[in-house]
Amino acid sequence: MTSRILAVAIMGALVAGSALAQTPIRLGQSLNGSLSAASPKADDGTPYDLYTYRGRAGDRVRIRMDSASFDAYLAAGTTAAPGCSDDCVYNDDGGGGTNSLLTATVPASGVLQIRANSIGANDAGSYTLSVTEAPAAPRPSLRQVSLNTPTQGRLGEDSPQDENSGQPYDIWLVKGRGGQTVRISLDANEFDPVLGYGTWSNGQFLETASDDDGGPGLNSRLTVTLPASGEAAIRLASIGSGANGTFTVTVGEPPAPRPIVFQTAKVGEAIRGKLDDSDAFTPDEEMPFDAYRIEGRPGQRVEVRMDSSDFDPILKWGVFDGDTFHQEAQDDDGGGGTSARLIVTLDADGEGRLVAASLDGSKGSYTMSLVTAARGSD
Structure with a gap:
């Protein structure tokens, strides 16, 4: 057998092995699994098992992974292992403690891959994986933000999710004077917040400016000028999917500069x-x-x-x-x-x-x- 034929044969065996390693899971089903040193390894060297869920394109499912043996980690998308496709959503501790919970959308192919993973490369032990029907996609709350008044909100499993990234988000509305310059502050201790500014029209957010870490630590800051109508919208989101936690938004006059002494x-x-x-x-x-x-x-x-x-x-x-x-x-x-x-x-x-x-x-x-x-x- 020539080296070329041998290489093709080996590649075919690897592909076949990968396909055989995908365990089907149905809606409403709960399966027990186990990770060990013999498990396949993700791109970062952590062990995983691969599952496939077949459903109708566009359907939303909720996936949960529980383990008392290690810190669970989930990924789901068109391709979930060993690397992940652009439509992947991820979660570490969204299920409480070190358990994982995420909501995913079945891709156009009708096949969703699920990677049941761990955080540590040397983690091992048993786990349980379940897939249930996700509730209808939440709609943004469209809360009105009062100027110069810190207002608290929360992102979590019940928040709307970005269709592409799986990031939880919310849309709030701002009203001030036409042409007024305001500073928007988004602060959170439990996740890395990202702030967007723009307009809300016909159920769509049209972004014109954004910031990730422009404030202290990982917090976000934007200084913007309100349109002639004085009405605008802000998008409050997290970096990464599965964020859970409270945040504080403040919209008001930019702080007056103080001279350097x-x-x-x-x-x-x-x-x-x-x-x-x-x-x-x-x-x-x-x-x-x-x-x-x-x-x-x-x-x-x-x-x-x-x-x-x-x-x-x-x-x-x-x-x-x-x-x-x-x-x-x-x-x-x-x-x-x-x-x-x-x-x-x-x-x-x-x-x-x-x-x-x-x-x-x-x-x-x-x-x-x-x-x-x-x-x-x-």
Whole structure:
């Protein structure tokens, strides 16, 4: 047998083996399975079993995976293993605890592949997989957001889901003055939020702007100008399918800029500072910071350390051009733990510009020390 024929034969055997490994599952059925070191491996090396559900294109089904032995993970789409097609939806802990739960739409082929997976590559043990009929697709709530009033909502299994990504989302309406500029803030602690802005017309959201991580941490921020009618819509969603948790939306006047006031710090000093609402802040992320003018000898290498028990500090070094900061270096945890440590070189005038801030926009007290850097330090 030639090498080409042998290669074709091996490929055929692999395809056949893959097909045989797909276990059919019906609506209303619950099957027991087990993952082990001998299970097929997904692209990330984690073990999985592959199931197929046959139904009518466009039907929605709810898939649940429970295990007391490992952290379950589900994927479903036209192709679900070992990699996943573009229409795949995923879930880790949507079923409560470490169990998985997702809602999927049967593709045009009428065959939905389901990957019963684990989070860890070395996970093993038994599990139960079930498929039930999903309720009718929820409609967006179209809640009205009052200006300058933080309003709480929730994304979860009962939220509308994006047809392509499986992301839960909701649509809220905003009304203000025509031509009014507003800042939209979307904050969530339990998932990575993403914010869209546009109009709602004939049951469709038409997006004109979006933001993922423009706010502190993973939160979202958008500054937009309302149309002449003063009416607009915002889309509140998550990155990734299966998100569950509360979020807060605030729509109001953008915060008024505060002037940057430079404080002077000399090498050898120990400084006690505080980040609060009186400080300057970055326009997009609304993160307060203190700006320092460091004084020492021309060309002097200086070690700066920032510590805080109230927040995770970050130090930034660079040049200010008016209110614009051109960063040249930064450090977050170089001082050990959450402490920041940065070694910089003063310019020919024996000066430099330093920004002291928190990693996520938090406020509170901090200490900062400036000493001559030890020879050979970096």
